[in-house]
Amino acid sequence: MLPLDSEDLLFRIKGGFQLEGMLSKTDESDIKAGLSEAFKDLISKVNSHAFILNGLGGSLYLWPKSHASTSPSELHDDARCKSILKFVTIEVNDSLKRIPKKKSLKITPLKVVNLQMLLEVTRPDVIENVIVHCETKSRLHFRLNLPIDVVVFAKPEDPWGKLQDQFVEAVSSQLSEMEKCIQKYTKGQSVPVPQAFHFELPEKTTLTTVVYPAGISDETLEPQRKELHTELGLGDKPFFRRSMVYQFPNDEINHKYRRTIHKYIPLPNPEDFKIGIAHGSYSYHHYLQDGVNDIEWGSAYRGLQTIISWYKYQGYIDKPIPTHEDFQKMMVNVGEEFVNVVGVTDPIGPFEIESVLTHAGISSNIMNIRPNNQVHMEANELVAHFHQQGTPIIMYVEPMSYVILGVAVNEETKEMKFLVLNVLYTGDDDWSNVIEKGVEWKSLEFWDQREPYDICLPQRPEGV
Structure with a gap:
């Protein structure tokens, strides 16, 4: 680079x-x-x-x-x-x-x-x-x-x-x-x-x-x-x-959205940590962008926009990044249970996230993390995901969603770090503010191990 x-x-x-x-x-x-x-x-x-x-x-x-x-x-x-x-x-x-x-x-x-x-x-x-x-x-x-x-x-x-x-x-x-x-x-x-x-x-x-x-x-x-x-x-x-x-x-x-912002912050020491990072480029989407007030309900939509932007900038999808309404219309096409979702300002969860990705032609796996699970084992799986697939992932804990761009694991001390893209950010897209508040390596305390988590792992199509 x-x-x-x-x-x-x-x-x-x-x-x-x-x-x-x-x-x-x-x-x-x-x-x-x-x-x-x-x-x-x-x-x-x-x-x-x-x-x-x-x-x-x-x-x-x-x-x-x-x-x-x-x-x-x-x-x-x-x-x-x-x-x-x-x-x-x-x-x-x-x-x-x-x-x-x-x-x-x-x-x-x-x-x-x-x-x-x-x-x-x-x-x-x-x-x-x-x-x-x-x-x-x-x-x-x-x-x-x-x-x-x-x-x-x-x-x-x-x-x-x-x-x-x-x-x-x-x-x-x-x-x-x-x-x-x-x-x-x-x-x-x-x-x-x-x-x-x-x-x-x-x-x-x-x-x-x-x-x-x-x-x-x-x-x-x-x-x-x-x-x-x-x-x-x-x-x-x-x-x-x-x-x-x-x-x-x-x-x-001149780009409408900031792209690949995590490259401007330092990685954990690679001598101490096994690190997996999202490959390629994406655009950063968060609350209040595009004139849409989606505070408290739009985090999954913003995460989906970021995920689909990754597929777009890696050349797998040749369509504009969907709006909230576009995603809701995709859900309507998925099944009858979503027939009245258009225009609704309620949070969506892992089932809806996976359904939208499938409709967009993106396959994904869901990882369920339940209370008292060994997060260390799951973190190693996430490192492997970034090495093999390279796609950003969405983590859901009711009612919020987060985008994870990377994971670092110290095998000896079991210390873990998670590179979190903050889709809950409500500020402007000035570079200094975006780097300051939009992306950060967070420690294990980021996970509330009393809560269940669902992690959506989008899969990369074959081919270069």
């Missing part, structure tokens, strides 16, 4: 390149051959003085191949990478700076430098010869827009000259990956548009970019993802579905 406390700069290079060329025939093999030639030509342009980068919203222009710029005195080869910061607008989530330090990990918000790609059509210092070639054969001109999206990480003190070479290498590399994508997925005269997606992986401190063809479903792309999992030594949990794409700072800021 990307470190939360790093001064590294992330340079994001975006833009549209026109891939164009001529075809003498339109069968699949000739189309692929023509596309291959066009890619070679485009890569050669990127590796020439025609390749330009522009700082978005500013007057800075860079010629990476020649290491030239419109500010040569500041951006010379031996300058530090951070020198560019005075010329460009930085994309950063400054709200993360307000997260309380006493509770959170040390956070240095990621700084993203956005650069736009251009290709210089003519150069004023170069006189080119024009050659007119007469061709009597019928030929077809093709043009395909390639949406380039490249990321390059650099330390602030890295030399600027070296970084410019990395820009050229990174864009050239992505064009090569786009050619592979097109060659693989072109069928007949149907040529897909390749698209780049950036993902976080557990053991990597940079992003991993994967190129997928537009218009082809995630289900169809499963073999490609399996190849990536094998190549990178990943398990059977998903990492490369399109919906799991990395959220850049502006994505976080």
